[in-house]
Amino acid sequence: MQDVLIIDDTEINLILFSALIKKLDNCRSHNFESPLQALDWAATKQPDLVIVDYMMPGMDGLEFIQRFRALEGCEEVPILMITANDQKQVRYRALDSGANDFLAKPVDKVEFLARAKNMLSLSAARRKLADRAEWLDAEVKKATAVIVQREQETVFRLCKAAEYRDPETGAHILRMAHYSRLIAKYLGLPEADQDLILQAAPMHDIGKVGITDNILLKPGRLTGPEFEIMKQHAEFGYELLHGSTSKVLQAGAEIARGHHEKFDGSGYPHGKKGEEIPLFSRIVAVADVFDALTSERPYKKAWTLEQAVDFLNAGAGTHFDPACVQAFLNGFDEILEIRDRYQEEEEAAGPQM
Known part of the structure; x- marks a missing residue:
């Protein structure tokens, strides 16, 4: 099951995006109107995709992205930002902050599903790669432990020779x-x-x-x-x-x-x-x-x-x-x-x- 974190201060947008996410296979959404609450959730649970609106009171999407990227394990999570068509400068700043892709308002449902699906596929591939790296690390540690054990046996036998x-x-x-x-x-x-x-x-x-x-x-x-x-x-x-x-x-x-x-x-x-x-x-x-x-x-x-x-x-x-x-x-x-x-x-x- 892949987890999608959605942050938008407008309830109707949360309902719409959540309904669209349900159309994707093996996905579930976690919806927040408050960016701070979303950050608290992400601090203990790593999502597979983040969808965040730019215009929000208190904390805008740019600040959210910066603070989200600072969380442990969230450095590579794909982020999709929702912006207005004429906000090019915002998009440039968002890219610098760590956003991966954008959707323009009003959001097109077909485009939303296509971009979300692609980014979730990238996230799944990233997790598989991380799991593979973790498995390889475990195998290297096992092999190293065997070598160390043999080395210690060699040392002991050398010392026994002196004994x-x-x-x-x-x-x-x-x-x-x-x-x-x-x-x-x-x-x-x-x-x-x-x-x-x-x-x-x-x-x-x-x-x-x-x-x-x-x-x-x-x-x-x-x-x-x-x-x-x-x-x-x-x-x-x-x-x-x-x-x-x-x-x-x-x-x-x-x-x-x-x-x-x-x-x-x-x-x-x-x-x-x-x-x-x-x-x-x-x-x-x-x-x-x-x-x-x-x-x-x-x-x-x-x-x-x-x-x-x-x-x-x-x-x-x-x-x-x-x-x-x-x-x-x-x-x-x-x-x-x-x-x-x-x-x-x-x-x-x-x-x-």
Whole structure:
């Protein structure tokens, strides 16, 4: 059923136009003598055609068209204006305001029906096109969701590969990934970037798959030469992930290479400092260190929350980006919720991103 909105301050014209509309198939009219009442109706119901008289008290047809076009969803609705034959200047102004066609008074019934029918056909075609576009958008979203799901599975399997070799992964990667997302949120990053860092952060130490067991699994402190070998995992991770067309893997490569850089330039592998270090890497540096400090491992006891926070504050401006530290602290209540949610015994349950 197509809806025709008719606005005319003369009752006999409303009756005439309404009777003519009834002659068209599958159409119904909604008649208003008051332009304001018609606008109120159109604000919640989108018509397929508008027929409006120019000469009306209070609000003429030109003002009505301008206000109607400003309503959401009414930008493309066909508008047929009724004017006198000698009102060419009015017609020009009406075209500028958004009118699509005109009828001259006295209205010819045959011409009225022909013009209304043509404009309703255009409106129906427009709606079909909009429905088609909406359907295509839904299909694209479905296909994208499948790709994202496969991508997330790839990321998780890559992280599991590191887990088999590195005793410090597992629930750690879930916690630090969610910490990273929270920092991004409090930095004011768009939600898309928040989701991206959540998916990419778990790959920060994927390069450790390239480190030999005698160094990676050594229970005591590493010697100088051993630590130099260990530092290579940052570049290994980058080499493993970069070059991909996936935004997640690209972000993972950036994080893997940069999360051990320090804000004052004393980090590795390239000694970058300040904003030379990619933002995602600066974010992950805070999240990763905090979780490492507050997690108990066979070779160390967990630090208290207060000790870990003091460490972050002390390192702001040297080790860490101060803005990232502050963002972390701004969301500290949520940090504690994340810490409680992802405990070591939950590792076996798989990814919960």
